[in-house]
Amino acid sequence: MLTANQQNKNPYQSNAKQYPDWFWEMPLDDTIYAVGYSETSAIHISDSEQRAIDDGLKNLSRFYSVRVKLEQKSIRSLGVDILDNNEIPEEVSSEAEAYVKENYQIIKKFVSRDYTLVLVKLGSKDESEPENSIGSALIPTEPHWVTSLPKELGYLYATGESTLYFRELDSWHIAEKKALLALALSMGGKIKDLVKSLDDQMVDISSISVDTELSNVKIISRWKNMELGTCHVLVKMKVDNEIISRNIQQSDQIKESGQDKEKEP
Secondary structure, three states, rough: OOOHOOOOOOOOHHOOOOOOHHHHHOOOOOEEEEEEEOOOOOOOOOHHHHHHHHHHHHHHHHHHHHEEEEEEEEEEEEEEEEEEEEOEEEEOOOHHHHHHHHEEEEEEEEEEOOEEEEEEEEOOOOOOOOEEEEEEEEEEOOOOOHOOOOOOOOOOEEEEEEEEEOHHHHHHHHHHHHHHHHHHHHOOOOOEEEEEEEEEEEEEEEEEEEEEEOOOEEEEEEEEEEOOOEEEEEEEEOOOOOHHHHHHHHHHHHHEEEEEEEEOO
């Protein structure tokens, strides 16, 4: 729920971008939805809308079916990154892209001086004019899922977080990608954290390895922390009970082993 007096409480709120309500809380039915983003061109508004639609279909294809593959290694010493090889390639099949292009609807659109957003969903193709939405710079109150993931039988939940960059649309894209990565990791990825002593200094070496197919992922909610300057996204995916049980066991084992951390002299 939006707080009417939040703008007065938060000194950074006056610089906040406007968003429609459906951006924060996505529709709750079983259909897959996605938001398409584009910066608004004062000269070519129609081009801005088409870019937003293209982006929305790209995102819809990712949530419909995507392969997340990551090999990442980072080395930190005294809190400073020495080596950080971080790429999150996502593979969307041409079949998934072709299917989405023939089975989508543009439900709503929002145009401000900064951004053009469209809400698209998977379904029988309908080229009707979407409903125009109004926006607000008010930010929803902090949702509980930021600190505690929801639990629901038959579903896995995950969140993604990104720094609030100058181009805020980039921040939301990165948060969505990290949410998909977190979901893929919960399906069987490997995380290792090794602390070593190097030249009398403690060096933290972290690695992540994942190669997982995701399908029918739904974005549930978004939130922006203006005080910390972060964007947050909540996603969920339907899975069978066997997979959920396996992931719960893996999660418990990781917690018991201290997140798989080892210390060596």
